Amino acid sequence: MAKVLMKGNEAIGAAAIKAGCKYFFGYPITPQNELPEYMSRELPKNDGVFLQAESEVSAINMVYGAAGAGARVMTSSSSPGIALKQEGITYIAGAELPCVIVNIVRGGPGLGGIQPAQSDYNQVTRGGGNGDYKLLVFAPANLQEMVDLMQDAFDAADYYRNPVMMVGDGMIGQMMEPIEFKSPSKRYELKDKPWATTGTKGQRKPNIINSLALDPAELEKHNERLQVKYNEMKEKEVRYEVYNMENAEIVLVAYGTTSRIVKNAINELKEQNINVGLIRPITLWPFPEKAFDEIPTTCKSLMSVEMSMGQMVDDVKIASNGRWPVHFYGRSGGMVPTPEGVIEKVKELVGGAK
Structure with a gap:
């Protein structure tokens, strides 16, 4: 068709x-x-x-x-x-x-x-x-x-x-x-x-x-x-997508159009030898807690990326169950996160380019 x-x-x-x-x-x-x-x-x-x-x-x-x-x-x-x-x-x-x-x-x-x-x-x-x-x-x-x-x-x-x-x-x-x-x-x-x-x-x-x-x-x-x-x-009914999870040092959690921005950032970071994964909830409720069981042992922390002031962070913390520290990056009020902003925040967390 x-x-x-x-x-x-x-x-x-x-x-x-x-x-x-x-x-x-x-x-x-x-x-x-x-x-x-x-x-x-x-x-x-x-x-x-x-x-x-x-x-x-x-x-x-x-x-x-x-x-x-x-x-x-x-x-x-x-x-x-x-x-x-x-x-x-x-x-x-x-x-x-x-x-x-x-x-x-x-x-x-x-x-x-x-x-x-x-x-x-x-x-x-x-x-x-x-x-x-x-x-x-x-x-x-x-x-x-x-x-x-x-x-x-x-x-x-x-x-x-x-x-x-x-x-x-x-x-x-x-x-x-x-x-x-x-x-x-x-x-x-x-x-x-x-x-x-x-x-x-x-x-x-x-x-x-x-x-x-x-x-x-x-x-x-x-x-x-x-x-x-x-x-x-x-x-x-739990639905989600995982992206670029192999050997990820940090895993980002994002949904909707923000996840597309995050994917662009992940691809740019990969060229700089920084491995970053993504969990994308497709169902916000039920939240895909089982997706966090797929996170590799190489992961050191998680980061929720949102067009809000961190409303999804609590669900990410619950799903992580204390296994990783949870960070946040977001924009609010109609401002949209950029790949550059995501990249900068990731580099702060992993200690810069390698």
Whole structure:
């Protein structure tokens, strides 16, 4: 199949439609605006419905309703917009409903700016809403991977009956790259949705979808059952890439477009006889702790490289389990790390060129 040159936000929309998305509810915010614009034009052509809500809060509750009816539904936003959706997201997770949420991250805190960032890491991996819930979180590094993961995102949402989040920084949304729309992976064995509120047709009792449980014993059992599902995700959904790990003196940890910058730095350092490896989380949750078991004995330390003030460092420390010291290099507020900056920091840690 021929490749097509597309902008990231539009490629997300095209991939979602190919994955069977029929409903989109959202509200404009930079730098993801091309995605709802694309869906407003293309969804109706594919027997779908686009609706611009009056706010992010309204949009996520519309997602709740469509998901409750068993439809493939998604929403998208950027950082402060995702923050506004958090109450609805925890309701959806509590009610065990499938949906896909796209976050094209911009710099913060607060309204911040419109430039790319990764400063929503804690929000998406720790949960910005109340209660003991988790989202499966994908973080693609390029547009092809993002397009490929969209099918898995919708399928995983249905399989686990859980919200799935796709996270990309502003560059992912705005860059253009050639992509190929491949056949579905069929990774998940999907079943019908007897729980959906589609009308009884006189053949069954009404389905009730709710996240309220006033009996504490009942709510505890519900939470325990959710944990079984989250543990299954930890067992089956961890995804990562390792790069240039052989004889690495230091291993960098980076995700998304930052990992591409890191790879350029690693290749330049290799020419200077400095061996540096990379662990790239593809799932931010579950975090790929098992990848750290592949680190060679030559490694002396780790360094997290981020477009934030070090939000992933805690997960790197947990995964390292005290085996290596953990350092940090990052830029914030919409500033993007450069290969030169990464190289300089690595040289400080390993003692210069050899």
